[in-house]
Amino acid sequence: xxxxxxxxxxxxxxxxxxxxxxxxxxxxxxxxxxxxxxxxxxxxxxxxxxxxxxxxxxxxxxxxxxxxxxxxxxxxxxxxxxxxxxxxxxxxxxxxxxxxxxxxxxxxxxxxxxxxxxxxxxxxxxxxxxxxxxxxxxxxxxxxxxxxxxxxxxxxxxxxxxxxxxxxxxxxxxxxxxxxxxxxxxxxxxxxxxxxxxxxxxxxxxxxxxxxxxxxxxxxxxxxxxxxxxxxxxxxxxxxxxxxxxxxxxxxxxxxxxxxxxxxxxxxxxxxxxxxxxxxxxxxxxxxxxxxxxxxxxxxxxxxxxxxxxxxxxxxxxxxxxxxxxxxxxxxxxxxxxxxxxxxxxxxxxxxxxxxxxxxxxxxxxxxxxxxxxxxxxxxxxxxxxxxxxxxxxxxxxxxxxxxxxxxxxxxxxxxxxxxxxxxxxxxxxxxxxxxxxxxxxxxxxxxxxxxxxxxxxxxxxxxxxxxxxxxxxxxxxxxxxxxxxxxxxxxxxxxxxxxxxxxxxxxxxxxxxxxxxxxxxxxxxxxxxxxxxxxxxxxxxxxxxxxxxxxxxxxxxxxxxxxxxxxxxxxxxxxxxxxxxxxxxxxxxxxxxxxxxxxxxxxxxxxxxxxxxxxxxxxxxxxxxxxxxxxxxxxxxx
Ligand code: K7E
Ligand code: CUA
Ligand code: CA
Numbered sequence: 001x002x003x004x005x006x007x008x009x010x011x012x013x014x015x016x017x018x019x020x021x022x023x024x025x026x027x028x029x030x031x032x033x034x035x036x037x038x039x040x041x042x043x044x045x046x047x048x049x050x051x052x053x054x055x056x057x058x059x060x061x062x063x064x065x066x067x068x069x070x071x072x073x074x075x076x077x078x079x080x081x082x083x084x085x086x087x088x089x090x091x092x093x094x095x096x097x098x099x100x101x102x103x104x105x106x107x108x109x110x111x112x113x114x115x116x117x118x119x120x121x122x123x124x125x126x127x128x129x130x131x132x133x134x135x136x137x138x139x140x141x142x143x144x145x146x147x148x149x150x151x152x153x154x155x156x157x158x159x160x161x162x163x164x165x166x167x168x169x170x171x172x173x174x175x176x177x178x179x180x181x182x183x184x185x186x187x188x189x190x191x192x193x194x195x196x197x198x199x200x201x202x203x204x205x206x207x208x209x210x211x212x213x214x215x216x217x218x219x220x221x222x223x224x225x226x227x228x229x230x231x232x233x234x235x236x237x238x239x240x241x242x243x244x245x246x247x248x249x250x251x252x253x254x255x256x257x258x259x260x261x262x263x264x265x266x267x268x269x270x271x272x273x274x275x276x277x278x279x280x281x282x283x284x285x286x287x288x289x290x291x292x293x294x295x296x297x298x299x300x301x302x303x304x305x306x307x308x309x310x311x312x313x314x315x316x317x318x319x320x321x322x323x324x325x326x327x328x329x330x331x332x333x334x335x336x337x338x339x340x341x342x343x344x345x346x347x348x349x350x351x352x353x354x355x356x357x358x359x360x361x362x363x364x365x366x367x368x369x370x371x372x373x374x375x376x377x378x379x380x381x382x383x384x385x386x387x388x389x390x391x392x393x394x395x396x397x398x399x400x401x402x403x404x405x406x407x408x409x410x411x412x413x414x415x416x417x418x419x420x421x422x423x424x425x426x427x428x429x430x431x432x433x434x435x436x437x438x439x440x441x442x443x444x445x446x447x448x449x450x451x452x453x454x455x456x457x458x459x460x461x462x463x464x465x466x467x468x469x470x471x472x473x474x475x476x477x478x479x480x481x482x483x484x485x486x487x488x489x490x491x492x493x494x495x496x497x498x499x500x501x502x503x504x505x506x507x508x509x510x511x512x513x514x515x516x517x518x519x520x521x522x523x524x525x526x527x528x529x530x531x532x533x534x535x536x537x538x539x540x541x542x543x544x545x546x547x548x549x550x551x552x553x554x555x556x557x558x559x560x561x562x563x564x565x566x567x568x569x570x571x572x573x574x575x576x577x578x579x580x581x582x583x584x585x586x587x588x589x590x591x592x593x594x595x596x597x598x599x600x601x602x603x604x605x606x607x608x609x610x611x612x613x614x615x616x617x618x619x620x621x622x623x624x625x626x627x628x629x630x631x632x633x634x635x636x637x638x639x
Contacts, residue, residue: 084494089103123174200245243262246333254286257282263275353392371415562596607622
C-alpha cells in the first residue's frame with residue numbers, strides 16, 4: 001500500500017537512489033517473503049534478494065501484519081512505555097512504533113518545563129526532592145475493567161514514589177511519596193474500577209528506618225502500599241514477609257497479587273536464592289480495608305500498617321488479609337488473565353509459569369492447592385501477556401524468545417508439561433516484559449505484541465559502548481500463520497513495561513481548559529504588576545509574537561512571581577518564557593497558565609524570550625527583565 005505509493009513517488013529519482021530505497025525496504029520485504037516461504041513449507045533461499053518486491057510480497061503483507069502507517073495517517077493504538085532511568089514515560093503510536101511524545105515524571109525536563117514552574121517544582125520537592133527516578137510499570141486507570149482514559153499511574157523503582165499522569169493533557173499532575181519503604185517496584189490499580197493504586201516495596205529496611213537494627217536484617221521489613229487515586233494520599237500499608245516484586249490486580253474487586261523472590265529474607269544473592277520455593281502473596285483488599293476500619297494497625301510515619309505477615313492474627317484469621325501461595329524459587333512477573341480466572345506467575349529461575357486459580361484460593365486448605373497449572377515454557381520466563389483468545393505470551397529472558405501457550409491446556413496438562421506451548425519466536429535479545437494490546441484490561445484486542453528487549457547487540461549501527469535497547473513489534477493476530485516479527489525500534493535505556501490502549505480509549509485535549517487549573521487565566525490586554533514590600537506579582541500573557549509587557553522592572557532582591565497565560569486558541573501553538581541566568585523555563589501549551597517565583601538577585605538586563613519556534617517572528621518574541629541594582633555600579637563604562 002504505502003510502499004507502492006512511495007515507490008512510485010521515487011520513480012523520478014536516479015537509479016542509485018532507487019536502489020537505496022529498495023535496500024532500505026528490503027528488510028521488510030524479506031521478512032514477509034520469509035513468512036510466505038515458511039507458510040508454504042518451502043526452504044526458500046533468501047540470499048538472492050532480487051525480485052523480492054514482486055506482487056507476492058505485497059499481498060502477503062496485506063493479508064497479515066499490516067504495520068505501515070503512511071505519512072499523515074494515525075496509528076490505532078497508544079503505547080505507554082516506561083522510560084526507566086530517564087524517569088519519564090514514552091508514548092508510541094502502534095503499529096508504526098513512532099514516538100509520539102515523552103511525558104516527564106520524576107525528573108526535571110526542559111522541553112515540557114517540568115520542574116521549572118512553581119507547581120511542578122513544588123510537586124517534585126514535596127515528593128522528596130529527588131532529581132531522578134526509574135519508571136517501570138505504567139498502568140492505566142480502568143472503569144468496569146476497561147481503560148477509561150483518565151489517568152496513568154507509574155512507579156519509581158529508585159525512590160519511593162508513585163506518580164499520576166493526567167491523560168487529558170499527557171502531563172504528570174501528582175506524585176505521592178511513600179514512607180516506610182525504599183523504592184516502589186510493581187504497581188497496579190485495584191480493578192475493575194481503580195479504587196486504589198497499589199505499590200510493592202522490594203528492598204527490605206527497618207521500619208522506621210531511623211538508625212535502629214542496622215545490622216539485624218531479621219528486623220528489616222517490606223510493605224505493600226495503597227494510595228487513593230483521587231487524592232494521591234497514602235491510605236494504608238500491609239507488612240509482609242519476604243519482599244515484593246511485581247504486581248497485578250484481579251478483575252472483580254477482591255484480590256491483588258504480588259510476587260516475592262526473597263522469602264529467605266536474604267541480603268545477598270546467595271541468601272535470596274537459598275530455598276526451592278518463594279511465593280505469590282494474594283492480598284484480600286476488602287479484608288484489609290476492614291482491618292484498617294477496625295483499628296487493627298500500628299501507625300508509623302503517619303501511615304496505618306496492618307500486619308499481614310504469616311502467623312499474624314490477621315493472617316491466621318478465618319478470612320486472612322494475606323495468603324502466601326508457594327511457587328518455584330525466585331518468580332518475577334505476575335499478571336491476571338483477562339477473564340479474571342488465573343494469576344500467572346513467571347518462574348524466572350524455573351522454566352515454568354505457575355497458574356493460580358483465583359477462585360480456588362478461598363476453597364483450598366493448603367494455598368499450594370490453588371496452583372491449577374504449571375506449563376514448562378522455556379528458560380528464564382519473566383512476564384506474561386494475553387491476547388483475549390485464551391492464549392498467553394511469556395518472555396524468556398535466557399532463551400531470547402517469546403513463548404505462546406494455551407491457558408486452559410496448561411490447566412489440564414500435568415504440572416511441568418511442555419504440551420501447552422503452541423510456538424516460540426526469537427527476539428533480539430533477552431526480553432524483559434512483553435505486552436499485548438489492552439492485555440492489562442478485560443478487553444485485549446489480540447493483534448499486537450511488544451517485546452521490550454534488554455539488549456540490541458548487533459541490530460543497529462554501533463553507538464559506542466552503550467547500545468540502545470530494542471523494542472520489537474510482533475503481530476499475533478493470526479494463529480495459523482503464527483507470531484510474526486515486523487519491526488525493530490531502538491530505544492534509550494530502559495523500557496520495562498508498557499500499556500497499550502486503543503486510541504478510542506483516550507480523549508486528549510487539544511488546548512487547555514481553564515477550569516482544569518487553579519491559576520487565574522489572563523485575557524488579551526490584561527497585564528498587571530503589583531508591588532508590595534519586596535514582592536512583585538506580575539500577570540501577563542503570551543501570543544504570537546509578543547508578551548503582554550514589553551519590559552518589566554524590579555529591584556535587586558525582590559521576590560518576583562511571573563504568572564503567564566498562553567492565550568492562543570489555535571492548537572499546537574506553544575510558547576515559553578525563558579529568562580537566561582535565572583534558570584527560568586516556563587512551557588505553555590495553548591490556553592495554559594503557569595507561574596514561576598524567583599528572587600531577582602542579579603542586577604542587569606535579562607531578555608525574556610520564547611523558546612518554542614512558534615511563528616516566523618518567533619525570534620522577535622521577547623521582552624526585557626530589568627533588575628535595578630541596590631548599589632550604583634562603580635567605574636566608568638568601558639565602551
Ligand atoms: Cu521485569 Cu521492573 Cu517489570 Cu523490568 S520488571 S523487566
Ligand atoms: Cu512564542 Cu516563539
Ligand atoms: Ca528466593
